[in-house]
Amino acid sequence: MKTMSADRQLIRFAMAAPYLDRDKEHDLAVRWKDSQDQDARNQIAHAHMRLVIAMASKFRGFGLPLADLIQEGYIGLLEAAARFEPAREVRFSTYAGWWIRASMQDYILRNWSIVRGGTSSSQKALFFNLRRLRAKLAQGDQRLTDQAIHQEIASALGVSLADVQTMDARLAGNDASLQAPAFNGNGNGGEGEKLDMLVSDAPQPDELVTGIIDGERRLKWLNSAMGRLNPRESRIIKARRLSENGATLEELGTELGISKERVRQIESRAMEKLKEALTQCDPMIGEMA
Incomplete structure (x- = not known):
């Protein structure tokens, strides 16, 4: 009730402001x-609070308090007043409308969901027009x-079909807290929270x-098994099997002064020695090999 009373007072305050004709505004x-002149700026802003309230009313469907939308719109109104160029001979309401709308839209995007969305101009257009276009097409x-x-909405707004489907799914549901009670299969509240039910890929x-x-x-x-190899066998196994960038047979042949076929034979014999030694440590290794 207090919120509704505050909204009415704010609206009455705005409606009491005098209209400005073109000459006075200029x-x-x-x-x-x-x-x-701060007083001049305040008079311009006060006279255009009706515009702020009218725009705020159009955004009430996003479930945010009207008073908050009006306050954000007023910030945009002051920004417009600070940037307005009277020499351009444009009415202030025309210029201020963009700033008021942008300020409100930014506030809605920041507060409608804990997940940040609408970061690009196309995403913003999709966020603020999807419901309207969907209702129009369905009707x-x-x-x-x-x-x-x-598909029709994607074509109308120049965005991808996947973006439309993702945004529609987001707008269809509210944020769910992970601290909310978990429910069992009977719909009754459990002892834990939803956070406790998340599956982790990390090992126990x-x-x-x-x-x-x-x-x-x-x-x-x-x-221990490597200790059974002679120096040349150990060098080949380390270079070929235990190095991140395994050496080629040709490279080792050049290093050891032997042919690459001979390197292959020594490697094969060394692997048999390792297999025999490791099998003695754990018989399962022999079965897996």
């Missing part, structure tokens, strides 16, 4: 532009499917510990 604008032909309606703590222990054990086995 005189006030010149006083503000040339002399930074004109009730046989149209959602797919057809989305016991899996992390097991992985660390297994990794250390396998590294110990590998070092």
Whole structure:
């Protein structure tokens, strides 16, 4: 009730402001532009509060308080007053309309959802026109499917069909808090929150510990097995199998002064030695190999 009373008071205040004719408006604008006369600027702004309220009423469908929309519109109105050029011979209401609308739209985009949307001009046009165009198309032909309606809107606004479908889905539902109670299959509230039900791809703590222990054990086995190789076999295995950028047979042949076929044979024999040694540590390695 207090909010509605405040809205009515604000509207009455705006409606009580006198209209400005072209000459008076121009005189006030010149006083503000040339002399930074704050009173002149305030008179211009006060006289155009009706315009702010009229525009705010058009955006009430987004569920935000009218008083907040009016306040944001007033900020845009003051910005317009600060930038207005009386020498252009344009009525202030024509110039201010863009600033008022832009200020309100920016406020709606920032507060309508916790997920930021409408960051480009095409996305803004889609956000503010989708509902209107959808209702118009549905009323004109009730046989149209959602797919057809989305396609018509995409063509009308010059955006992709995927953008229209994504925005329509966003506008169809409100933000859901992860701190809201979780519900069981019977529709009754559970003991936890929705956040507790999110599936994580991260390994469980016991899996992390097991992985660390297994990794250390396998590294110990590998070092032990590598100790059974002679220096040339060890060099080839490290260069070919244990290096991030494995060396080629030809490169190792040049380094060791042997043919690449001989390098391949030594590598094959070394791998058999490693397999035998590791199988003795863990029989499962022999089965997987």
